[in-house]
Amino acid sequence: MFQPKMPSLEPVQTWTRDSWRQYEAEQQPAFDDKKQLAEVVEELNSKPPLVTPWEIDRLKGQIAQASIGNRFLLQGGDCAELFSECRPDIIANRLKVLLQMSLVLVYGLRMPVIRVGRFAGQYAKPRSSDTEENNGEIFPSYRGDIVNAPEFGRQARRPAPERMIKAYEYSAISLNYIRALGEGGFADLNHPENWDLGFVEHDELRREYQGIVDSILEALKFMQAVSSNPIGDIDRVSFYTSHEALLLPYEEAFTRQSEHSSKAYNLSTHFPWIGKRTNQIDGAHIEYIRGIQNPIGIKIGSGMTPETLIPLLDRVNANHEAGKISLITRFGAKHIEKGLRPLIKAVQTSGHTVLWTCDPMHGNTEVVGNDVKTRRYENILSELEQAFDIHADCGSILGGVHLELTGENVTECIGGARGLKEADLSRAYQSEVDPRLNGEQALELAFAIVRKQRAMRQEASV
Ligand code: PEP
Ligand code: CO
Numbered sequence: 368m369f370q371p372k373m374p375s376l377e378p379v380q381t382w383t384r385d386s387w388r389q390y391e392a393e394q395q396p397a398f399d400d401k402k403q404l405a406e407v408v409e410e411l412n413s414k415p416p417l418v419t420p421w422e423i424d425r426l427k428g429q430i431a432q433a434s435i436g437n438r439f440l441l442q443g444g445d446c447a448e449l450f451s452e453c454r455p456d457i458i459a460n461r462l463k464v465l466l467q468m469s470l471v472l473v474y475g476l477r478m479p480v481i482r483v484g485r486f487a488g489q490y491a492k493p494r495s496s497d498t499e500e501n502n503g504e505i506f507p508s509y510r511g512d513i514v515n516a517p518e519f520g521r522q523a524r525r526p527a528p529e530r531m532i533k534a535y536e537y538s539a540i541s542l543n544y545i546r547a548l549g550e551g552g553f554a555d556l557n558h559p560e561n562w563d564l565g566f567v568e569h570d571e572l573r574r575e576y577q578g579i580v581d582s583i584l585e586a587l588k589f590m591q592a593v594s595s596n597p598i599g600d601i602d603r604v605s606f607y608t609s610h611e612a613l614l615l616p617y618e619e620a621f622t623r624q625s626e627h628s629s630k631a632y633n634l635s636t637h638f639p640w641i642g643k644r645t646n647q648i649d650g651a652h653i654e655y656i657r658g659i660q661n662p663i664g665i666k667i668g669s670g671m672t673p674e675t676l677i678p679l680l681d682r683v684n685a686n687h688e689a690g691k692i693s694l695i696t697r698f699g700a701k702h703i704e705k706g707l708r709p710l711i712k713a714v715q716t717s718g719h720t721v722l723w724t725c726d727p728m729h730g731n732t733e734v735v736g737n738d739v740k741t742r743r744y745e746n747i748l749s750e751l752e753q754a755f756d757i758h759a760d761c762g763s764i765l766g767g768v769h770l771e772l773t774g775e776n777v778t779e780c781i782g783g784a785r786g787l788k789e790a791d792l793s794r795a796y797q798s799e800v801d802p803r804l805n806g807e808q809a810l811e812l813a814f815a816i817v818r819k820q821r822a823m824r825q826e827a828s829v
Pocket of ligand 2: 447729
């Protein structure tokens with residue numbers, strides 16, 4: 368049986384929103400103007416927050432339910448949002464794909480779905496190298512629009528603190544529109560015109576989806592006919608926001624004391640996560656995240672061992688608070704079988720309850736042709752299906768999925784119902800960082816999740 372070793376760490380210090388500054392922070396830009404950085408953080412600190420503690424607490428309660436199998440978490444959106452893509456069509460299309468996927472999941476899994484967007488703040492990116500070389504010139508790597516600009520040039524790539532203010536503004540504008548769409552009936556199931564499949568050209572997918580929409584509308588009509596109460600939760604859907612809590616001065620500026628409980632919340636997003644490259648137990652990101660009330664995601668993949676994971680959970684969730692931690696696994700289709708099982712067993716033995724979710728994107732990135740990053744639909748699906756099987760086999764629950772997707776008709780991932788090929792990639796490749804599923808591929812994956820779950824239930828019942 369796995370026995371966690373005591374971590375060789377200093378005694379845990381008192382947490383404050385800036386105690387992370389005493390630790391080593393990976394993946395931070397080299398800002399040359401420290402005075403300007405401090406001024407920007409101070410200015411952001413005086414700005415209204417984007418979300419509220421009540422919303423965050425509600426999400427944490429829902430994640431606690433997902434961790435015991437009573438809900439399913441759908442988290443998806445861009446790898447990196449761009450300031451230039453803060454546009455109504457792009458925001459609405461992405462929302463639409465997430466809504467449609469969630470409709471398929473609610474119906475197929477017969478459980479409520481928690482919808483979390485990688486949006487309204489997903490502007491900071493970790494990079495494998497601090498610099499990029501091109502034609503003999505070397506400039507800092509692009510670290511997301513909150514830090515610098517993607518164009519290759521001295522000025523564009525200079526880490527500019529004032530971009531944090533822009534990131535806050537674009538996040539607020541995006542979130543305002545998302546909330547307005549939600550409130551204004553965009554997501555109302557009684558308006559089937561909003562559920563149409565403009566982007567799906569594959570007939571079978573379209574038929575299968577239309578069947579689901581029709582059955583749900585029938586059920587709604589029936590419920591409205593037999594009940595005088597408004598259906599509430601069923602005809603109004605809510606979205607939560609998430610982003611990688613990478614750029615710590617920004618996260619610090621939005622970490623505020625709640626008036627009702629005097630506890631600290633990160634009010635720039637509902638659900639911050641820590642990436643695979645910044646999850647070190649003795650690093651600044653883990654120090655920061657351990658003190659906030661938000662539910663948090665921690666990405667883990669190959670290289671993570673039980674000996675590291677359990678002390679990490681002990682540190683971040685010493686009180687074993689329900690709904691606090693989601694472990695987002697991203698091994699890749701080839702490595703999940705070996706990597707995931709020991710971690711699940713260790714968590715079970717440790718007494719921690721976490722929400723396990725699968726990110727089948729980041730372990731399956733490959734480079735083809737002329738340096739083009741892509742992912743194969745079949746590998747994405749394979750990792751996801753293996754994750755379901757491994758959890759079931761261990762008596763554990765896979766309670767969610769974490770995807771990079773867009774509502775635009777891009778050609779960034781290979782495969783799917785329409786069989787996109789390597790040669791198609793150049794047709795509509797738009798991502799600045801990682802390749803995303805397009806709307807059709809994303810919806811197809813939602814159906815595949817439902818099929819997999821149903822097959823597993825059938826197997827269990829014979
Ligand atoms: C991401 O989610 O875009 C990302 C960089 O993931 P990871 O930390 O798993 O590499
Ligand atoms: Co990514």
